[in-house]
Amino acid sequence: MTQSMTDAAVGPGAASGQGVEVRLEDLRREYGPVIALDGLSLTMAPGEMVALLGPSGCGKTSALRLVAGLEEADAGRIVVGGHDVTSLSANKRGMGMVFQAYSLFPHMTARQNVAFGLRLRGVKDSDRKRRAGDMLELVGLSAQADRFAHQMSGGQQQRVALARALAIQPQVLLLDEPLSALDAKVRVQLRDEIRRIQLEVGTTTLFVTHDQEEALAIADRVGVMRAGRLEQLASPTDVYARPASAFVAEFVGLTNKISGPVQGGRVQVLGTSVAIVGTAVPDGPATAMVRPEAIVLTTDDGAGGDAPGELGTVLAVSFLGAISRITITLPNGGSVIAQLPTSVAAEFPAGSSVRVSVRPDPVPVAPADSPS
């Protein structure tokens, strides 16, 4: 890839293969009575990709738009590469952005779209063309350089949008649910492509999505947001395996909510005493969040004995390819979902009697009367 642009052409602090640190400090944003961001703080390391994940209205897009400069913060600071950019307008921040909706300029070809930011910066025509060509090659669309938006598929349009955002060598790359308008297969392909390109250019990237699989698959760290605040910011593995709260456990991945008493910092789940992660929970009734893969099934041989767990009946088996999900009803009327390799799941056909227990991995727990 050609790196021929001068610093003057791309603005101060422009990334040249190296990302910059981004700090969001106690950001607040309100829309009338609605609090979109309630003191959001987040530090992104240079070159890191952070995904903000959360339900609709949790403030993730507001956070992204504040970083882009498309909206103003009511309070707090945004520091990029050591410079406070909070009061800078969007066109002076040097950030590349890919939008959720297709946003290519329809009267320009793919090449012209990619070169547009460079044109605004007064980059020479020959340099512009070369750089646009490089960027299109990076996203694998050299052959479509002379096509207009209406001549390209949704996935291709988003690739061009990515190339356009990267062409100006932005300090920070902002991705606002760029895959949500695409069909499932293209989404997975482009998701991996975005990660490959981000690693190649090394630009610090903030990626907003409501798709947990997307966030967990490509981000260095995932920030789970709720009501304008970060509920947890951690690696995808930690967010999944060690959720900081019942909300995170329930929002990310599939979770069984199983009632059980808490006693001395441990919770009793299906006959097994399990450690509690996250904040301490007072003794008393509570709800444990248990992943389906942490559910252990054994064939009920009728012997019973001292084996932990409760007896249940297999209600249904869902085949999902390499794995299968088994729904088991318990004597108390509740149900749990277990996830097993399909070859193992074959031992538990619908209607069969099974013993259900859990692996003794730590789980997040919510007091019985609290909302998750």
Next chain:
Amino acid sequence: MAAAAQSAAAGSPDISTAVDARPRKGGRRLPLAWLGALPFLAYVGIFLILPTGIVVVGAFVGPKGGVTLENVKTIFQGFVFDSFVKSIELSAASSIIGAVFGALLAYAIVSGHPDSTLRRIVTSACGVLAQFGGVTLAFAFIATIGGEGLITVFFADHGIDIGSNVWLFELPGLTLVYSYFQIPLMVLVFLPALDGIKPQWREATDTLGGTGWHYWRHVAAPILWPSFLGAALLLFANAFSAYATVAALVSQGGIIVPLQIANALTSETGAVDAGLGKALALGMVVIVALVMTGYALLQRKSAKWQR
């Protein structure tokens, strides 16, 4: 392969029997879907194609029935040609004014909330006013700025002669009157184009380092330009074919082509010249056809961009 061949061979007689068993009477069944379009096609045939055919043929028929080019030659001569020039001037002036002010009004509308009451009121009013022509419109202007109009008299009482009893019935006055329905029509025609402008284009320009000027110069204006020009052409055609308003305002002479046609077909002095009337109509058909072709081409281009 062998099994497939056997199966195909074995099946052949059955297929042939099945085909033979179908009733031959009437041959292929006619598709019935086109019947739905029959009323429309009949309407277009009777009220558009047939009259156009009569006009085209009649333009080349002399008073005694023979083929002649005299009718067509006449429209390039003297006051008849002047009426074409006046018609084009009036249509151009009112369409430019209508396009500019209508576009500004449409932009003001889209700047507000898409579901606002004001937008609904303004667009509804435009829907009504765009069709507000003829005697009613002429009377409205005569009653306000005509020789004895409310405003004219008010100014006259204060010693100011606005002279509208002259200019109202000439090109400037007619342009003003036409603008009354041209501006609302422009709002209706141009609004969808403005609605098609995505806010992300502005935001993309911003994040790429552009200003408001850059956005309008390089993005919004080039995208809107075909729609704007197409709408202006539609306004031109609308004004060019208008008759009732100017007929109510100007009772004598043939300042514009539609009045010339009326004079040629309904002369009170008995000088009816149907051939000239049809030649004038042919001239109008040609001009409107050219304008509408331009409109269609521009619409096709802008529609592609605003999907």
